[in-house]
Amino acid sequence: MTRLARPRRRVSLAGLLTAALLATPLIALTTPAAAQPADAPAPALIPKPASQQALAGEDYSLKPWSVVGVSSNSKERRAALRIAEQLSSQLRRSTGYPLPVVLLAPGVADIKLSTNGPASLGAEGYQLRVDRKGVGVTAATPEGLYRGVTTLRQLLPAKADAKTRQAGPWRLAGTAVADSPRFGYRGAMLDVSRHFFSVAEVKRYIDLISLYKINKLHLHLADDQGWRIQVDSWPRLTTYGGSLEVGGTPGGSYSKADFAEIIRYAADHYLTVIPEIDTPGHTNAALASYAELNCNGVAPPLYTGTNVGFSSLCVAKDITYEFLDDVFREVAEQAPGDVLHLGGDEAHSTQHSDYLTFVPKAAALVTKQKKRVMGWQEIAETPLPAGSIAQYWGTDDARSQELARKAAAQGAKVVLSPANRAYLDMKYDASTPYGLDWAGLVNVEKSYSWNPSTLIPNLPESAIAGVEAPIWTETLDDLDKLEYMAFPRLAGVAELGWSQASALDWTAYKDRLGAQGSRWDVLSVNFFRAPEINWR
Missing domain, CATH: 3.30.379.10 (Chitobiase/beta-hexosaminidase domain 2-like)
Structure with missing residues (x-):
């Protein structure tokens, strides 16, 4: 029997204290x-x-x-x-x-x-x-x-x-037990832009992912549907750009105090927060907030749908880089980790020549803040600064794999987030009540049964930083739906990042996974009771 989402809940302070200790x-x-x-x-x-x-x-x-x-x-x-x-x-x-x-x-x-x-x-x-x-x-x-x-x-x-x-x-x-990780980067990404999740809800997610030795929390903080992190020099990003979410319901944003609390809580769980400001596409919330960021000087309306690829910063305008300089500086000041994610994916409304101009200029503004550049796989089309990280989200397609190899050839590290395996918002099967299926149906076995070292042909293992399990929230508007899609699959991706290659065996893993069900019940995790697992 599968347990579907309950009404949206808010986590009490007492519950948070309990979860932190759990x-x-x-x-x-x-x-x-x-x-x-x-x-x-x-x-x-x-x-x-x-x-x-x-x-x-x-x-x-x-x-x-x-x-x-x-x-x-x-x-x-x-x-x-x-x-x-x-x-x-x-x-x-x-x-x-x-x-x-x-x-x-x-x-x-x-x-x-x-x-x-x-x-x-x-x-x-x-x-x-x-x-x-x-x-x-x-x-x-x-x-x-x-x-x-x-x-x-x-x-x-x-x-x-x-x-x-x-x-x-x-x-x-x-x-x-004698233990150490296979990869140093073991991440989980939470999209708080499509639907906003409160500090309490992010803490709950931290509680759960840290159980499985995840050590990076990648927060997708800005997209077409909402801007979620305070930037004092551009205040309308949150007051206006963060006011809504998918479906037109009220959105929200993190004050600097809020974000500091997320950083502190993550650190107590030995998680480093990686903030993402997606550019040059996925930027409608910013464009709607400030007309001068648009090439024609006209602000578009706020967007509450789920299409992608229609927005772009104006690459030719100096104010674009003044804006990013301010944003990256203030976000970097709030996030003590050494990585800042500049996005770079699905920039379909940016001319290719403009994209090739934009990414190095944006990357230079990140390194100016003494941060390493991270971006989605498309950034490998451009010269990358030393220490960069390219995040692979392909679906075994030749173009995506070539971009991963291009990143490695420049000395960049690659984080593997194959959408047809590691995206936690993909439906388990055709009957899954929410989630998406553009990358295919991803059951628990498919999510687990891949080897990071051999996923991309001719990508040396030395170039692989690790793995990350993103969860996008176009259809996930509360914590119960989020948990339903993340668990049990997140535990498997976490094992791919931590355990040695010789340990990766589906038959043995699914037996170990079945034993987690009783723990998740005690923790009130709204997990998907996958029928192929003997839950106990």
């Missing part, structure tokens, strides 16, 4: 030893770790008097303590036990979180061990510790994620 792992509470079942195989984890071993006879149950201990150098101590407190806070909620957090002293804590691991673990690698003595997660950085704690969450029964106190048992199977 994005960190949990530890189990004890039941009498006689009630414990026999040792089980190593738990099914997503993404699949690089190495995982079941430890027979080494199961561990948390005691009511257990302590969470933190071992970290002074530079990283604050971040490590925050991760530990997130963990303990959720455990207090679901189990009722105190679980104090302390700086680690020998013999004091049976749950040990450490950032004093060897540098060879890398920025996101970690080691995790559960045995009869307790639980240990070791990393070389707070980010690696967070990834390990996220894995620890999946070692627990799903009810450990509940908002209210639950009955045990709370056993962790004896397990040893």
Whole structure:
């Protein structure tokens, strides 16, 4: 049975606090030893770790008097303590036990979180061990510790994620994990332009995507239908250009305080926000807000439909670049990450010669802000600055693949977002009640069953930065619809980005995926119960 969207909901502050803590792992509470079942195989984890071993006879149950201990150098101590407190806070909620957090002293804590691991673990690698003595997660950085704690969450029964106190048992199977990511870029894109999503709703999405080791949140902030980020030097972009959304319903925008809160919340979940201002096409909201940005000096009306390719900045006007200079500066000031996305796709109303002129000039304004340029695959038609990233959204067509190779030939990295596999707004099947199908029907198996290293012929793996799962919102006007289209497919794309190529096997994956259903139920995720998965 599939569960369709409920009426649009708003997330309460209490719910947000709970969700924030749910994005960190949990530890189990004890039941009498006689009630414990026999040792089980190593738990099914997503993404699949690089190495995982079941430890027979080494199961561990948390005691009511257990302590969470933190071992970290002074530079990283604050971040490590925050991760530990997130963990303990959720455990207090679901189990009722105190679980104090302390700086680690020998013999004091049976749950040990450490950032004093060897540098060879890398920025996101970690080691995790559960045995009869307790639980240990070791990393070389707070980010690696967070990834390990996220894995620890999946070692627990799903009810450990509940908002209210639950009955045990709370056993962790004896397990040893050594893990690190295949690709450094593992993204999820959220289109807030076609339909606007509030800060609370974006936080909810962060909670969910961070469970699967996504580390980039790409926000599509400006398009024909709405401009969603405050720019003080051009205030009508939000007051007018952000006033509507698809269908003509009220839109919205993020104040600088709003956006700062999204940045902070994402950082607490070890996600870097990548802001996108799509140019030179997909710009009707800006053109409607300021007549002088149009070649004829006449502002078009606001647009609330779903067509693409009809708008363009005026490439020949100096004010276009004055505008972008201001916009990129103010957006860069709000986003501390090292990447700014300038769009560049579907510029069908821009003359090709103008496009070839525009992109290098726009890219120079991005690098002026000390940011790396990111854009959709079409930007590879132009010279790219050092450190650029081209985002492939093709559907196995020869032209798109050639653009990816052109980007790599210039030294740019490529992020793979094939629309016929990774676009989460594509319908699962012909009966899916919303979403689009221009790139085909994308069931859960198709979304998972591709290898980033071999998708594009003659594109070297060294040129691949990673993967990203975009979700466009032409037909998704509330959080429930968004979740329905994103889950379960986002978990599979996340695994493609994290797990080693040798681990990618549909038959094994779909069995592990089935075990996520109970967790998503506890978290009230409105996921699509794909019939090919044995949900349990």
